[in-house]
Amino acid sequence: MEPIHACESLDEVRANIDRIDAQLVDLIAERGAYVTQAAQFKKSADGVKAPARVNAVIAKVRGLAETSHADPDLVEAVWRTMIEHFTKAEMKDFKRR
Numbered sequence: 117m118e119p120i121h122a123c124e125s126l127d128e129v130r131a132n133i134d135r136i137d138a139q140l141v142d143l144i145a146e147r148g149a150y151v152t153q154a155a156q157f158k159k160s161a162d163g164v165k166a167p168a169r170v171n172a173v174i175a176k177v178r179g180l181a182e183t184s185h186a187d188p189d190l191v192e193a194v195w196r197t198m199i200e201h202f203t204k205a206e207m208k209d210f211k212r213r
């Protein structure tokens with residue numbers, strides 16, 4: 117994590133929030149592009165859902181959140197939303213094959 121800069125105005129706070137939001141959106145797009153590739157290697161609907169992998173990812177990001185002093189419950193909720201969305205997209209691709 118970047119060192120947190122003490123801002124001198126609300127505009128400066130919001131400029132930092134906007135910068136971070138842009139990075140997050142970019143990273144979500146990058147993650148999504150790799151998830152799209154994952155679908156190509158899967159051979160069944162159960163493989164697409166990969167519940168053991170989902171549990172492992174959630175455990176991993178909760179641990180990362182604790183290390184970074186982020187709220188693990190918030191991080192888990194964000195990842196579950198993201199993974200649910202990506203799983204649905206993968207399933208659509210899988211069924212089209």
Ligand SMILES: O=C(O)C(=O)C[C@]1(C(=O)O)C=C[C@@H](O)C=C1
Binds near residue numbers: 155165167173202
């Ligand atoms: O790791 C995989 O197998 C993926 O397809 C990626 C991913 C994820 O977004 O992390 C997406 C769908 C699966 O439910 C499990 C995990």
